[in-house]
Amino acid sequence: MIIEFGHFALILALLVAVVQVVLPMAGASLKDERMMRVAEPAAVSQFILLAIAFVALMHAYVTSDFSVANVAENSHSTKPLIYKMAGVWGNHEGSMLLWVLILALFGAAVALFGTNLPPTLRARVLSVQASIAVAFLLFSILTSNPFLRLVPAPSDGRGLNPILQDPALAFHPPFLYTGYVGFSIAFSFAIAALIEGRIDAAWARWVRPWTLAAWMFLTIGISMGSWWAYYELGWGGWWFWDPVENASFMPWLAGTALLHSALVMEKREALKVWTVLLAILTFSLSLMGTFIVRSGVLTSVHSFAVDPARGVFILAILILFTGGGLALFALRASEMQTGGIFQPISREGSLVLNNLLLVTATATVLVGTLYPMALEGLTGEKISVGPPFFDSTFGPLMIPLLLALPIGPMLAWKRGDLAGVMQRLAFAVLAAIIAIVATYAVGHRGPWLAPFGIGLGVYVMMGAIAEWASRIKLAQAPVSESIRRARNLPRSAYGTLLAHFGVGMLVVGIIATSAYREEHILVMKPGQTLSVAGYDVKFAGFESGRGPNYREDFADFDVARSGASIGRLRPSKRLYDAPPQPTTEAGIHASWRGDLYLVIGDSQPDGGYAVRAYFNPLVRFIWLGTLIMFLGGGISLSDRRLRIGVPAGRGRRAIAVPAE
């Protein structure tokens, strides 16, 4: 019964969304306030209806109602509760329901908190947002309905793929979707502004908090997925340039560019046309990502052919919104005024460079991801585009971006003084040189370029601090004056500091772990000891056990460092009951220095076991860096000038800030 309520709520949400598309848009054109005012209650009720549908499906998962086809195919009665709940979005139909729920959540948030928006703009934004909802609700109801019943109901379900039964992965999709669906708001604002034909700095101020929120969640969502891959897939890798990863990385890159260009638009009224285009492109890449992941085009060309309805449907949505958005842009962009003249060497100039490099990187990832499919489709020629390609194209693009990163925020608007900035960055450059020399001294066996990579990361980290130090006149003014300035610095400045510092940490982590990883592959017998990066790892024995829904074989390793015991690591192999699938669980000892990472393999004829032991230096910096970027976004979002509802200009302080 509850499932039928959910099904009904889903259909009702579609009808509400249709109303929300039509009436507010018509009202905004006719200047009819009553019609425009339909948008808010419609947005809120659309969200409530989808929340009901979502809870209904979750109820079916929690109670293991196998008369629901979706539950029977993806859940199992013995699964732990948390994975029953996470199972809702661990499959195609359920994840599309989550997708539309988050879409509606953003719409409802604009309806509730966007009270300072001009009424026509708000009506149009909500109307555009609802049009996306209509498309995806139709997709869900017509091709991917999670509420279909199964008669007769099976006695138990087929189970959730074991490698997905993991806490980080359970909560990874909601974060990721909040990120990529969140960019829909930037898209809706862009389309609404193009329809209005008026766009100004205030527009950028309204769009930025939404974009920032989406960016934060996408950052942490991607990071969680990468962390999961690192500890779950069992070979210590953390990024694979897999098309599914690229699908979420492209909107992240474009969204990062959008955050920065919206900043220029808000402060200087420049880059208006470009920012609107970028808002359209960013969400288009989110749709592209949804298409890549959800159509089945990746898994194989065959799965697309087995269920062409889904692939073709999402492709149609992608073409409709991207094509429609770009066509509208082409029609209206020329009418928009550009403003804000600036020299190449200026804050604006540096942000243009940021956008240029980020967009080039996005295009590289996009072409690299789609090229094999396109080439096969056009000529029948089969090629692969894998990590080596991305490493050698994407990597070099990041070097100038990182070099310019600390310089940009220190340049003045309009016309900057590069020599002066370099002077203030002397500290960061010095720190980088020390890091390079120290890395050469310690890690002599790595590639010769690697120390420069570490130096680059340190330079970005210290550059972020140098910018803060120069703003509060650290060591240039009395301490009391510096403290006063540090207190008065807006939160957005601290957000920038953290986000940029996090980027530096990320770079250090990536280079250190890629260039200086230590790896041992060998056969060990119980009682033998292996020495890895200063750790003594003793194979103590083998033991079997049982988890809630799997059988597990543990290998016990006693780890010591310079004679002192650190503890026991228990890498294991699991065999799940349903579906019967093996997984490896790595044994990881984490420290600031890096992770000791052990994986157990097959038993060998001579009584030993295959063992893989890694030491991944500074690998935690990768996720710590992204966490700091996320926190930076959050602190920036809490800045009152960005907070929605505060009249423009009130929170403005005497110090100019690159709010971010």
Place this chain on the structure above:
Amino acid sequence: MRRLFTVAIFAMALVANAAGVLAVQPGEMLSDPALEKRARTISSELRCLVCQNESIDDSDAPLAADLRRLVRERLVAQDSDAQVIDYVVARYGEFVLLRPRFQLSTLLLWLTPILVFIAGLTLAARAAARPKAAPSAALSEDEKAKLSKILSGDQS
């Protein structure tokens, strides 16, 4: 973010091979560390043909193991890295290369970064060179407020 599909689907396909969870097996490795290191580098450039976007170095599919052995056999037979790769390509086609060769059909792929960057730079330069339109005469309330702030020096 992951090879959710990749790993999930191929892991399921490999249930029969339930015990295999390591890629490079200790028994496959060459005793000469320099040769083994070259083998690993080459392996990371070659695709596991039955997997999605996994190199033979990362994959535990039986076919990947065969290819790893093949690479090592060629290295032991004194082939250079390029010869080993050519040998594998001759047998399995260009599809096996994770880094596609620079040739006519991949021209656009390899040139994308440069072309996009140059196009962007040109657009930016042209936009900068274009004379700016005079701002519209009528200012909105918001703009007036902002103007007064700027004039009063509130915004540095």
